[in-house]
Amino acid sequence: MTLTLLPHRDKVGLTDGELLVAGAWRPARDGATWTHRHPATGEEIGTIAVAGPSDVDDAVRAARRAFDDGPWPRTRAGQRIGLLHRYADLLREHAEELRALQALDNGIPLSFGGIYAPSVGAAADVFDHHAGWVDKVGGETLPPYQGGDHLAMTFREPIGVVAAILPWNAPFLLFAQKVAPALATGCTVVLKPSEYATFTVLRMVRLLAEAGLPDGVVNVVTGPGDPTGEALITHPLVDKISFTGSRAVGRRIVAASAATLKRVSLELGGKSPTLVFPDAPDIGLAAMTTMGTVTMGLSGQACVAHTRALVHRDVHDQFVAVAQMMAGAVTYGDPFDAGVLASPLINTRQLDRVLGLVDRAQEQGATLVTGGTRPDGDLAAGNFVRPTVFTGVRNDMEIAREEVFGPVLAVIPFESEDEAVALANDTEYGLGAGLYTTDVRRAFRLARRLRAGTVGINGFQIEPHLPFGGFKQSGLGREGGRSAVEAYTELKTVLMPLTDELM
Numbered sequence: 001m002t003l004t005l006l007p008h009r010d011k012v013g014l015t016d017g018e019l020l021v022a023g024a025w026r027p028a029r030d031g032a033t034w035t036h037r038h039p040a041t042g043e044e045i046g047t048i049a050v051a052g053p054s055d056v057d058d059a060v061r062a063a064r065r066a067f068d069d070g071p072w073p074r075t076r077a078g079q080r081i082g083l084l085h086r087y088a089d090l091l092r093e094h095a096e097e098l099r100a101l102q103a104l105d106n107g108i109p110l111s112f113g114g115i116y117a118p119s120v121g122a123a124a125d126v127f128d129h130h131a132g133w134v135d136k137v138g139g140e141t142l143p144p145y146q147g148g149d150h151l152a153m154t155f156r157e158p159i160g161v162v163a164a165i166l167p168w169n170a171p172f173l174l175f176a177q178k179v180a181p182a183l184a185t186g187c188t189v190v191l192k193p194s195e196y197a198t199f200t201v202l203r204m205v206r207l208l209a210e211a212g213l214p215d216g217v218v219n220v221v222t223g224p225g226d227p228t229g230e231a232l233i234t235h236p237l238v239d240k241i242s243f244t245g246s247r248a249v250g251r252r253i254v255a256a257s258a259a260t261l262k263r264v265s266l267e268l269g270g271k272s273p274t275l276v277f278p279d280a281p282d283i284g285l286a287a288m289t290t291m292g293t294v295t296m297g298l299s300g301q302a303c304v305a306h307t308r309a310l311v312h313r314d315v316h317d318q319f320v321a322v323a324q325m326m327a328g329a330v331t332y333g334d335p336f337d338a339g340v341l342a343s344p345l346i347n348t349r350q351l352d353r354v355l356g357l358v359d360r361a362q363e364q365g366a367t368l369v370t371g372g373t374r375p376d377g378d379l380a381a382g383n384f385v386r387p388t389v390f391t392g393v394r395n396d397m398e399i400a401r402e403e404v405f406g407p408v409l410a411v412i413p414f415e416s417e418d419e420a421v422a423l424a425n426d427t428e429y430g431l432g433a434g435l436y437t438t439d440v441r442r443a444f445r446l447a448r449r450l451r452a453g454t455v456g457i458n459g460f461q462i463e464p465h466l467p468f469g470g471f472k473q474s475g476l477g478r479e480g481g482r483s484a485v486e487a488y489t490e491l492k493t494v495l496m497p498l499t500d501e502l503m
Contacts, residue, residue: 032049062219139153158490192232286319298342370387
């Protein structure tokens with residue numbers, strides 16, 4: 001039977017996606033729309049408005065008015081805390097609905113919803129965590145350094161209008177990581193979701209209104225990067241851009257921000273290594289965990305997927321055998337089916353790119369152990385690629401250097417600790433890394449030597465209170481915890497004399 005998702009779409013009752021400007025939902029001024037085709041079937045799921053420059057200008061000016069003249073930046077801490085907690089509760093109440101919308105957007109199976117990081121629960125926890133920061137966003141009082149009797153103080157104030165640009169692969173968590181600290185610190189937001197995961201985000205925004213957020217504090221512009229994203233990143237009234245996505249777009253944002261010196265936070269992906277030593281607690285579990293980040297749920301379409309397995313020669317073959325077995329256990333199909341474990345690639349362009357990288361890896365001498373092909377039959381219309389494992393990979397091969405964003409694992413052998421570290425750090429990226437060993441001294445020693453923003457020892461996860469971001473070309477700044485609060489505020493110094501004499 002041919003796979004179809006139209007009954008699920010009809011059951012959800014999906015409606016066309018509109019723009020949100022100053023509390024009012026509306027189509028684009030020129031009526032332009034974009035049609036979303038599901039990556040598992042190619043079927044038309046729905047249409048969204050394509051915001052042109054005038055629509056983006058309307059949204060930014062609404063956010064500007066809400067920041068300059070509206071109540072949100074001046075709302076008392078207790079009220080802001082209460083709203084963020086109410087919103088977190090609403091997310092949890094609507095978790096099943098949101099997971100269904102995500103499955104219609106990007107094809108992530110419902111079975112993956114129990115994994116913490118990409119779940120609705122994780123997004124709710126991010127809002128709860130940042131609610132706890134609202135009454136702690138403060139400065140310092142400092143002793144006078146010279147001059148007369150006076151007070152020297154610092155304050156942290158909201159940065160202003162934030163352009164938050166989301167990718168398609170983890171809309172729950174990434175919405176929360178950008179919007180929660182922005183709201184906690186008193187900023188206003190113009191949100192641009194990916195055209196491949198719009199319907200999930202629109203529902204999350206509607207829940208903000210139910211929680212009591214004033215009109216204009218969060219505005220939404222939808223559509224592709226050009227024209228919508230380009231108009232947003234170049235708008236002179238935007239104070240800060242927070243972006244998660246590709247390096248190419250990140251570079252464009254840095255260039256566009258120069259004209260007005262916008263503040264910028266960027267998370268631009270990675271080529272994260274896992275280092276597996278013979279004394280790992282369990283070689284099989286290390287292989288399953290590593291292969292799982294590359295195949296399960298997102299099919300390797302995750303910024304921090306550990307797509308380079310650096311494995312000691314003594315356990316290389318054992319690791320590869322388990323990874324191959326794990327690859328064979330992954331199932332594709334209807335994302336609403338509880339037995340389906342992984343998603344399709346997001347579009348045909350990405351499908352062609354991944355298959356091209358697989359072909360070139362073999363041309364460059366890597367050995368294809370399993371996968372690298374598309375399934376046929378009922379899945380032939382979808383953007384599916386079978387889980388893929390390569391051995392005989394050198395670190396200078398394209399498959400070891402490019403962020404594949406697909407279910408492809410490159411296994412590279414090493415013999416010494418120093419060689420492993422050199423291989424791990426020999427990359428333009430530096431987002432994450434994994435390390436499997438029972439030697440505590442080695443674990444701490446290598447965690448310090450690895451040039452990555454997050455290093456997991458015998459496991460890897462993302463938590464709401466921890467900073468997340470990358471070294472090198474993996475981005476600028478951090479999301480999560482205190483670092484996020486600081487990224488959405490400006491530091492102001494105030495001097496006040498305590499006598500009639502000038503300082």
